[in-house]
Amino acid sequence: MKRSFSRLRMYMVSMACFLLLFAGILSGCSRESGNEASAAAANGKEVTLVIGAYSIAKDALADILPKFQQEWKAKTGQTVKFQESYEASGTQARAIIGGFEADVTLLAMEGDVDKLVKAGLVKKQWRDTADQGMITRSIVVLGTREGNPLGIRDFEDLTKPGVKVLYPNPQTSGGAQWDINAIYGAGLKLSEKQGEKNPAYAKAFLEKVHRNVESLDKSGRASMAAFEYGVGDVVVTYENELLARIKQGKKYDVVIPEYTIKIENPAAVVDQYADQHGTRKVAEAFVEYLREKEAQTVFADYGFRPVNEEVLQANESRFKVPVGQFDISYLGGWDQVRKTLYSKKGIWYQVLAGL
Known part of the structure; x- marks a missing residue:
């Protein structure tokens, strides 16, 4: 009896091993045939x-x-x-x-x-x-409540005490980088008015705006959602984000800054x-x-x-080109922007850390 039980146990173990091996083969076949099935479906x-x-x-x-x-x-x-x-x-x-x-x-x-x-x-x-x-393409603009109650006209107005500003986090949002590029570039343009293109002036300008930022949302869409819920006085965003919502019946004003960046x-x-x-x-x-x-x-x-x-x-009448519009090349191109603004020791992180 013991011998029969021993043989039965060995048989069951052998069968289990065989089934595991067979399952592995089938699994491999299914993985190999997955791409073939996908390609077959595509054709x-x-x-x-x-x-x-x-x-x-x-x-x-x-x-x-x-x-x-x-x-x-x-x-x-x-x-x-x-x-x-x-x-x-x-x-x-x-x-x-x-x-x-x-x-x-x-x-x-x-x-x-x-x-x-x-x-x-x-x-x-x-x-x-x-x-x-x-x-x-688009441009960075400012969105305000209906009637623009604070009289916002440009990025400079975002530095005023008590103005609550929204834009997203550039660590997660490409839209945020466009927003920050626009503000920093506007600072460079303003410094040129005073005689020279001055990165220190532009950094200080960005710092003044950032002091009034209410929150750094995950995305441009999230910043717009917060604005719709009543957070903030001004949202820095893509022109198309505001135009699409106005078309849906939302009551916002669109403010195009004198100096702003072309988005691509x-x-x-x-x-x-x-x-x-x-x-x-x-x-x-x-x-x-x-x-x-x-x-x-x-x-x-x-x-x-x-x-x-x-x-x-x-659609030419709908999309005015701002007199002071600039593109990413004005900031030196994306490689330079990533290095000067968004590297670990870049201008944005200095602004964020209050350095």
């Missing part, structure tokens, strides 16, 4: 495109995605389904680097796409397209994941579609300044 009647975008693009994309679906279906007979994620630009870039397998990304600034290039996810040639990879927002195929998923063809078509008239018209309706020249001319 079949249905394809899923994963979008990782910065939060401010969400509303416009809600209208754009169905239009692209219709166009792609008419051209190819293939149905496109979308999986979407919206986060602050810096947060979204880190998520993609960390393993969120987006096929296409729309981010607030080219520096966040460059992070994906450094991670080996996006090719260095992503700018070798129309408009250097950009799909929308990129889109790119995340090459590694698009190739892995077998979605490159549709991903490239989608990014190209974002620059076409139909999509650009939607962007314009949501307050973005189009990169498509035809659509821009059709």
